[in-house]
Amino acid sequence: MTDLVQQDTRAMSVAVSKSRYQSEEFTRRLKARYAAERRFKMAGIAAVGIASLMLVILLGSIVTKGYTAFWQTQLRLEVTLDKAQVEERNFMPLLRQALYAQLPDVADRSSRRQLNDLLSSGAPYELEAFVARNPAVVGTTQTIWVRADDEVDQFMKGYFRRDVPEAERRLSDVKIAAIDALTAKGSLVQSFNTTLFSAGDSREAEQAGIWGAIVGSLLMLSVTMILSVPIGVAAAVYLEEFAPKNKWTDLIEVNINNLAAVPSIIFGLLGLAVFLGFFGMTRSAPVVGGLVMALMTLPVIIISARVALKSVPPSIREAALGIGASPLQTVTHHVLPLALPGILTGTIIGMARALGETAPLLMIGMVAFIVDIPHGWTDSATVLPVQIYMWADSPERAFTERTSAAIMILLGFLILMNGLAVYLRKKFERRW
Template sequence: MTDLVQQDTRAMSVTTAKSHYQSEAFARRLRARYAAERNFKIAGIAAIAIASLMLVVLLTSIVSKGYTAFWQAQVRVEVTFDKAQVEERNYAAILRQGLYAQFPQITERSGRRMLNELLSSGAPYELEALVARDPSIVGTTRTVWVRADDEVDQFVKGYFPRTGPEAERRLNDAKIAAVDAMTASGALVQSFNTTLFSAGDSREAEQAGIWGAVVGSLLTLLITMALSVPIGIAAAVYLEEFAPKNKWTDLIEVNINNLAAVPSIIFGLLGLAVFLGFFGLPRSAPVVGGLVMALMTLPVIIISARVALKSVPPSIREAALGIGASPLQTVTHHVLPLAMPGILTGTIIGMARALGETAPLLMIGMVAFIVDVPHGLTDSATVLPVQIYMWADSPERAFTERTSAAIMILLGFLILMNGLAVFLRKKFERRW
């Protein structure tokens, strides 16, 4: 009798369960759950699509404004390097005589002044550099190519209109006629802008380059890497492998995590107060910039190095200790080499962040106008992000395209560094 009752109870339970899962209420809940999952997927795809679209728009805007900066208008002039004028270093007169010879019909002063304005103000220095490289050209007649003025360069690239009221145009009718005549004769062409990669900053857009800022960035990163990498790895090894677990180490870990989230400009204020105000180090120097960047990247390197050390299985440590290795030998010979790919990845990402920072360096004076390329760690210098900031504040149209070109170069460096980090992680990553 009891067995029959139990069988009837189980049968009723199965029937009840079947009726529950086959009910309309359960079907509605199931459809709602599937709809919620489908909507979540659609929202995720839409978010990725919007982010990708914004990235494409940003890159398209930068490239469309900056690719023309890699080309510069050049003017062909046939000049005679008169010995007397060379000895007097009167290269402007040498250049003017060659330019006037191309337009013999222009004899009045206003017309010749207009011709002079077609060339860059740095064109005479190009002749001087040519003579310095090859003194044998003195007394000869040579055909040289010199930079055109930035307004002529922008006109040739189509940024300045040739129609409309003459008073509202950057180039008047006489200049436009001269530019058209030189273009038709092949005396005005666009060539690769080597000045952009070989010169320092300048007030004249056609003479401005990023080489000084690139050298300043490299010197700053050199100091940053020399300080933050060994100190960061040593701190991570100690905290992860040797430090006792107590309230003091917990306090240190909390502070390290907090420092990683501190706004970068705070580190600039610290550098201004300590390195410049207290220690009296030179302003706008790569050594100060490197010290500030080292303080900023140190928490990032410590955190990433600790994560890499934690990823090494405990069995590696136990096996090394089991065969008689000391704790120090275990770390240096086994744990640290296995964690090094992750440490290198975090280090490269930290250096990439330091390369793109601007705010801390503004606080220590690296926003100064620096024409010369720095040759030492204490020379006045600027860095590439700050150079972009200064060019973006310039009113000339030619600086707009150079700003975008510098952004493209900086993005190229950042993509290269992040790509190197991904490559190292993929190449040396160990799966336990």
């Protein structure tokens, strides 16, 4: 009898459940939930798509404006190296005579003065360097390739139109006719712009390069790494493994987390007040920039190192202590090596952030116009982000493409550093 009652009860429960879950109200609510889920999924896909589209537009704009900077217009001249003028270092007249010889139809003085503008102001230095490398060529006629002026370069790249009135053009009819004649002879061609990767900054766009900024960035990052990595890792190890848990360590942790979110310009103001104002260090020096960047990256390295140390299972520590290792041996021989991949990843990301910062360096004077390549930590220097900032402020059209090219190179460095961080994480990561 009892079994029959239980069977009837279960049957009634199933019937009630079916009637409940097969009701129109339940079906309506279920469809509404599924519809909401689909809407949420579509919104997420749309957000990712819009972000990807904006990124493509941004990168596309940079590439289309900057890829032409990797090419530079060169002018071929047959230069007669007169000994007297070479000894007096009068190289520009030699170049001008060679240019006039290429264009014999241009005879009047005013037109020839316009032809002089086809040559870069740095062309005499190129000829001087050629003679210095080959002293035996003095007194002979040599084929020399020199840089053309930046306006000629922009015209060759299609940025200046010729189908507008002469008064509205940057180049006169005489210059355009000369460019066409030289191009037809094969004396005006475009080649890879080695100057962009071998020279420092310049007021003339065709002579400007980023090598000085790259060297300055490397010097600054070396100072940042030497200071921030040992101090940051040591602080993380102490706070995570040895420091007592009390209100003072809690206060330190809160301040470290807050410093990681402080705007970077604040660190620039700190460097301006302390390193330049109090200690009187050299303005625009990589050592000062490295000190400021070290202060900025320290919280990032400490936080990432602590997270890496926390990821090591407690059983590793307990096993090491159980076989007689001291707390210091446990950390140095077991915990720290296992946490190294995470520490390296955080360090590289911190260095990448330091490489891309501009505001703190503007505050300590690294916005100076630097032509020479720095050779030490105390030489005046600039860095890639500041170089981009300075070129972006220049009115010449040729600096626009160089600005975009420098952005492409900086992004390449940042992608390389982040890729290295991902590679190290994947290579050395342990699964527990």
